[in-house]
Structure formats: structure tokens, C-alpha cells
Amino acid sequence: MQIAFVLYDGFTSLDAIGPYEMLSRLPGAETVFVAEEAGPVQNDQGTLVVAAERALHEVTAPDIVLVPGGPGSRRAMLDETVLAWLRTADATSTWTTSVCTGSHLLAAAGLLEGRRATSHWLALDDLVPFGAEPTGERVVFDGKYVTAAGVSSGIDMALHLLGRIAGDEVARTVQLLTEYDPQPPYDAGSPQKAPQRLVAQWRTRAGLVLGADA
């Protein structure tokens, strides 16, 4: 089982590495980081550089496709090479997945039309023009399409996937070995739970956060 993680400049690191950490522990799985060209790819902060091992055209039929989000998704979703690759990979994939605004790339490739999907809470509405039905849920399964909400939610998505693919025992093992027993010291991780003042403040700055100008 080959799992392809799609990188592009301006991706958000945890969107990719969270699920990578969990899914790479799937027995028999081969993980590969891919980008338009093989080589270094810079994250949204400009301070992390990850190597894409393969160019997109070198990985033609992954079993799982995972697209992270990040401010760079605004540019990537206009890149016909990326979108064409997503359509081709999706034609034979078992699971086509995204984290955060990675769902915008899937949507722009035409893969989420008529489907329930999710994204970063600040970017849910951007799915609508592509015919997707945004939900506020953390992880959304619609057939083989699996989308996760903002940044950290990819870890939860990966555990769901591990359960579906390899069963509860494997998923629980990965959770135990990664000691994923979250104990955040605050309870502000969603727009429903955070102070409403903060939520309102960031809604007005959404373009800035999500890189409308990128």
C-alpha cells in the first residue's frame, strides 16, 4: 500500500506530518512525499524545508493520496499540473484525503462535487463554489473521500483511516505508541469552544491567515 503525501510551497507542516506519523506506522505501508518536482519544499513559515522524494509524474497510482493545507494552497489550487495529477491519482486510489485547506485542491480538481467535506473553520465557505457541501465536522467520510478540518485534525483522520484499513487493533496500537492521549491545557480548539471575541477577530482576518494574497 503506497501512501502519497502531496507537498507544495507554503504547506502547513503539521497538516502533512501529523497524518504521516500515524499512517507511516501501518504495517506494509510505503509512504512517499511528492511535489511537482522532486527536491526541497518550503512550509508556510519559510523555516521548515522537507524533501519531496519524487516528482508527481513519478508516482502514478498511490493507494492513498493525502493533500495537506496551508496558505500555499491558494496558489496550488490554480496549478493545472497538480490538479491533473490529483484527478489521475484519484482514478485508481482507494482513499483520497486532505487536511485543512487541502480540501480546496481536491475541490478545485472536481473531486468533491456533490460530496460532504470539511476544511479549516475559516475556509469552509470556499468549498461551496466547487459544489461541495461543507460541514463543521472534524473528519468527514464521503465514500472514499476523507477530509479533515484544520491543521491538527489530520491526526484524528489518520486514526480513523487506520481503523478502516487495518482494523481497530492496529489503530489502537498506533495511538498507544504515539501516546496520543491529548490533554490540551485550554479548550479553545474550535470556533464553538474558543472565546467568541477571538473567533470574530480571526474571521475578519481570514484572508491574512489563510494566505489569500499568497
Place this chain on the structure above:
Amino acid sequence: MQIAFVLYDGFTSLDAIGPYEMLSRLPGAETVFVAEEAGPVQNDQGTLVVAAERALHEVTAPDIVLVPGGPGSRRAMLDETVLAWLRTADATSTWTTSVCTGSHLLAAAGLLEGRRATSHWLALDDLVPFGAEPTGERVVFDGKYVTAAGVSSGIDMALHLLGRIAGDEVARTVQLLTEYDPQPPYDAGSPQKAPQRLVAQWRTRAGLVLGADA
């Protein structure tokens, strides 16, 4: 405020990237990935390559030091260059921190003697020969020394740190923007919560998991 993330071959990716994702959002923070030599560093799975921007000797006085864990920690904790750097950096740091078996490097450098600390649940006992007092807690503060348990716990540690450094408002903002509202589909993330059969099975295989042979 400069935050140095120490890389070495065989590090566990989420140990580093989880806290990096959260701490890099601290206003005014400068993050830097460092390793014995600048350049590519491979993770424990051998499928992720992250660039260390600077060599250790180029970063002499970071405000925060963060050491991730991973099977490669067994070798790194015998590396006198790394240990000497940790002692020097610690002499002027505001916070000296670790995730997972990263605490073994701090311990081997002599920094945790007489201190409460934590590590991956399978590796707590390995802190004892260095004079540290292992606890089963997820995040342990002892003065400026902050240690987190296995892999994913670095995310919680980072939120604690953000709160101490910049206040609750900033920490809640980072939690909201990373949508860190964990909803794992299983409840097996600690040896107390996981099926005891699994826990026992992995205790007998601890050397394999944590890379005793690495």
C-alpha cells in the same frame, strides 16, 4: 526569541513538528532547525528528510531548546558534540525542553539530575540512571526544564509553553488556528487506557520500538 529544534538521524517527525507548528506561531519567535551539521536529516522511518538550517555550533544561545525523541536518540545520547552543545545552550536558555526520548539526551547531558521528568511510557525507566525522577505525566515542568511524554505530547507541551511565555490569549489563539480540538476515535493513547494485552505486548518489545539496536 530564538527557538532551536535539535535534529539527528532517526528522530521521530511528530516529536519535532508538533511543537514546531505551535511554537512557530508565537509572535516574534524565530525558529531554527539545528543538527550536528547543517543539511538533510532523516527521520526514524527513513522516508522523511528535513533540512537542518544551521549546524549546532552556529546557534549558541537559543532562548528555547527543544529536543525530539526517536530511535536515533540512543545514538545521539552517546554523541559528546551533541551533549556538550546541550550543556552550553542550557547555560543561557530560558526553557530547555524535550519530547519523548529526547529527555534521554537532556538526562545524558546531566541536565535532569534530581529533577522530575517524563519520556515515552516505554522508556521512563531509562531516566533513572541519570538521576532524574521519571513521572507518568504527559507534560512535566521542573523549573525551566520541560519534558513531554511520547510523540504527540509535544503539542500539549507547546501550548503550555505558549501560555507561560505569552499568556493564555496567545495560547488559545494558536489552539484555535490549528483547530486543536482532539477527537481521537479510540481511547488507547496511554498505557493506563489502552487494552492491557497491547501494553504488555509492547513492553516486551520495547527495545525494538525504541531502537535499542539503532
